[in-house]
Amino acid sequence: MIDEPTTSPHRTRSVSTSWIPGPMLHKRRRIIVAALGVAAAALLIGSFFFPYWEVVMHAPQYPQGLSISVYLNKVVGDVFEVNLLNHYIGMEKLQDAAGLERSLALYGLAFVGLCTIAFVFSGRKTMSLLAIPALVFPLAFIVDLSMWLYRFGHNLDPRAPITFTPFTPKMIGEGIIGQFSTMGSLGVGFYMALLSFLLVIAALILRFTVCNACPFRERCSITCSHLFFWPPPEYQERLAKRQ
Numbered sequence: 285m286i287d288e289p290t291t292s293p294h295r296t297r298s299v300s301t302s303w304i305p306g307p308m309l310h311k312r313r314r315i316i317v318a319a320l321g322v323a324a325a326a327l328l329i330g331s332f333f334f335p336y337w338e339v340v341m342h343a344p345q346y347p348q349g350l351s352i353s354v355y356l357n358k359v360v361g362d363v364f365e366v367n368l369l370n371h372y373i374g375m376e377k378l379q380d381a382a383g384l385e386r387s388l389a390l391y392g393l394a395f396v397g398l399c400t401i402a403f404v405f406s407g408r409k410t411m412s413l414l415a416i417p418a419l420v421f422p423l424a425f426i427v428d429l430s431m432w433l434y435r436f437g438h439n440l441d442p443r444a445p446i447t448f449t450p451f452t453p454k455m456i457g458e459g460i461i462g463q464f465s466t467m468g469s470l471g472v473g474f475y476m477a478l479l480s481f482l483l484v485i486a487a488l489i490l491r492f493t494v495c496n497a498c499p500f501r502e503r504c505s506i507t508c509s510h511l512f513f514w515p516p517p518e519y520q521e522r523l524a525k526r527q
Contacts, residue, residue, distance in 0.1 A: 313494045320487035321404035324418060325397040327480040332356055332393050335471035337429055337455070341366070343464045352378065353471065354429075356389035373462070374444025381432045396421055400484060403491075412491060418484045422477045429455060 335353035342349045350362040359378045367377045396417040403414040438450040453459060459466045 313490055317487050317491050317494065318404045320483045320490070321400055324480040324483035324487065325400040327476045327483070328400070328418060328421065329393050329397045331473040331476035331480070332390060334473035334476060336425060336473040336477075337468065338471050339453070339466055339468045341461075341464045341466050355473065356393070357386045372444060372446045373448035374441030375436055376439070381436065382428065385428060404487070412488060415484050415488055419481055422474065422481050425474065425477070
């Protein structure tokens with residue numbers, strides 16, 4: 285009778301459930317990683333439908349201003365008027381810029397989105413390299429846009445009616461081009477891609493904490509079989525021993 289309290293149902297239940305917070309914590313972290321990855325992919329693909337860069341031009345003859353919005357696959361706004369003005373200084377037509385990039389934009393976004401989703405389901409930590417395209421994408425857009433702005437302002441046709449000193453249109457903020465004042469700004473689409481970048485960073489950090497604590501990390505497969513399910517008994521036992 286003296287030893288009875290140690291084998292009481294209450295005592296047994298206290299010992300057998302001591303490992304539960306471990307699996308629950310790891311499961312929650314896995315679900316958060318998955319949610320962050322899916323949200324990042326959705327934001328990136330959704331950004332295709334919003335402008336990445338916008339510029340507004342003002343001059344005495346255009347008091348209402350001329351506006352241009354640059355999407356990943358098209359240029360919209362007062363394109364005809366701006367092209368007409370650019371013709372006088374020997375600048376190329378706006379729609380001639382980034383032809384290859386615009387034709388591949390949708391496929392590229394789909395590829396980056398799929399890589400991000402694959403990163404969520406991957407098992408080995410080396411598969412985290414699949415998150416790199418989503419991290420690189422916003423910077424790649426800035427670099428590509430900078431290159432095209434430089435090219436447009438420096439490859440002026442010498443046979444143009446007006447001789448103009450080569451220049452680089454300002455990407456962000458106020459600039460001056462002849463008698464025009466310009467105001468460039470990054471668009472909603474770019475900020476969606478940037479938010480996707482931040483979500484992937486958060487998912488990567490959390491993912492490493494999950495993988496480092498996983499007792500199956502030495503024999504992990506290409507895909508994580510325990511991503512959304514309760515850990516198997518072996519996983520529970522090994523976690524219990526760690527605590």
